[in-house]
Amino acid sequence: MTAPSARPPARRRRAGGLGPSPLWGYAMIAPAFIGLAALYLWPFAKTFGKSFMDTPAFGPGTWTGLDNYTELLGDGDFWQAFGNSAIYTAILLLGVPIATVLAALIQQIGRGRAVYRVLYFLPVVTLPVAVSMVWRFIYNGDFGLLNWALSLVGIPGQYWVADDAYAIYAIGAVGIWMSLGVNLIILGAGLQSIPPELYEASSMDGAGRVRQFFSITLPLLSPSVFLVTVLTVISALQMFDLVFVMLRSVDNTALDGSKTIVYLFYEKAFVQFDQGYGAAIAVVLLLVIMLATVFQFRVQRRWVFYD
């Protein structure tokens, strides 16, 4: 097959080598697709199927239709877990404005910017279990660092992760801290794409730093902020590890008041051997995440600015 000489050589080689058949396209994505199908689609189909079954600990289940779902809707534990996950998600959303301001501040730094980024990124590459163990110590009601620090300014300490009035908030604070690193990267990349001329021009017009932040940075950064918000909601609704490790033992007095949806799923499916019920929880969680995401995409038209 010969191509017109006007075409660049690279283009000719590609066309000549692979031919025009669309099968090549499928062949090329096959490895990724097979992996995706085996690791995501197939397990999802199994989970979806199981959610309509009454399952013994091992072996095939029996079809029970919507029983798991109707039981779920009347299950106080489920609604409490749902509420806890909602609180946790709301707390993590507070982390988005924090990350936005921090990203803008770090962008202002000339020398040593990398140091700050590494500091904020460290929690992301640290094992959640290790992070949780350290925070358990910080939050300890009798010997913890936090209560010691509070005592210096005369505030009475609390059993932060043993009292269900505080535990989900204490865990949420750790969640914000852990998610900052990734959020700062996304927002930092967004900031780099804002043309510096805009800042130069506006400062000639007499705009201060704060004015610049609200009139230039925020609107131009809004697509990144939107992305961060969507990702935050998804990961917050899926939170499991922090509760699992920080409230550690099943005897913890705060556990009943701080279980998240995924923790409840774990408990039902893997501790109580009720996989069908666990699967139903997982499907409901998926629906909730989908609805939350669709909702955000609807609302974004009002506040996200695409130039």
Add this chain to the structure above:
Amino acid sequence: MRYDKRWSAAAVAATALVLSACSGGGEDGDVTLTYATWSDDQKPAMEAIAEAFEADHPDIDVEVQVLPWPEYWSTLQVGAAGRTAPDAFWMLADQFPAYAEGGQLLDIAGAVEEAGVDLSAYPESVMDLYDSGDALYGLPKDFDTNGIWFNKALFDAAGVAYPDDTWTWEDTRTAAQELTDADAGVWGIAAPIDRQGGYYNSIYQAGGQVIGDDGKAAIDSPEAVSGIEFWTNMQADGSSPTLQQLSDTEAVQMFMDGKIAMYFSGSFWAQRLYGDEAFRANVGVAPLPTGQQRASMISGILNAGYAGTEHPEELAEFLIFASGEEAAKIQGESGAVLPAYEGTQQTWLDSMPEFDLQVFVDAVEYSVPLPISGNAAEWTGLEGEYLTPAWNGEQSAADAAAAYNAAIDEVLAE
């Protein structure tokens, strides 16, 4: 942009680290058996047992895997369902019914008979925990009974006589009050909601039961309630850290920090307490106090095999060996646990001569198998929800026990 490249390099490196953590093992012998456990403390002993077995069976390679406790059961469950479970693994009584009834465990009754194993060499109450009629799904590896771990230094400081085998419930309560020194941050006893080391023992000491002979919950009987009150009274006296404090810092940790004078718990702490050389000299052991009668929970780990194994014969041989006399001695000498095989307990006692560990061996005589019935994981999981109000003094022990009793029956009826 320079910075961004560094960022992505860091991210790639982090991902690689995570991925490299998942690595597989190799195959040396003709047959490889995997042996899953959850205890790092016991890993050396388990590897020594595997080596001793390999010496007798050069064609079999045994690979010891230690899974972290939080992941152990979910990994095993998923592995069994996905046909990738380890060949041999540790089993606990409360998990056992689901696996046994689900057909996931290898029946070694035939191999045990052929090998001429003397089943009476194992404590009867531990065998009862894993009773499956004619089938035999493994053999006990070790057992644990309960006693009073006490801090001699705190007893001396308060001028209270050490606990001994004449102690009654009243002696315990009085001593706990005398030992408590709120200003110094010292409590007489730890009173958590602890089944195995705590209130199950006192329920049986009072002559009560957790699950009655009719298979229904019996935790609301007057005897059982008085067994619960043994603990709630000491909470009410202020002789114990609160449940919140015990959630923040485990009882065993508080004991080792010299914050609590008495910790009612199992023989399985011996190695950890002995391992703290500075603390070792302060540690004493005594039998649990007598209520209406003596009683101690007994539990034990079962060496079990996976029914879906590719090498059932070799696996049965290994399970018999791993619970046999030679393996029991290896375990006992390591000090890790009290081996189940009769006559080998002395090795464990000798490994920690400063501790009066005979207490735990003597407790076998009056031991009661840990109550297990139906979906035990589910109803034991409800204990915190129903019993916490009694421990916190918001509800009487009788009311809390009645509510919990109904909840257990509801689970058992499913």
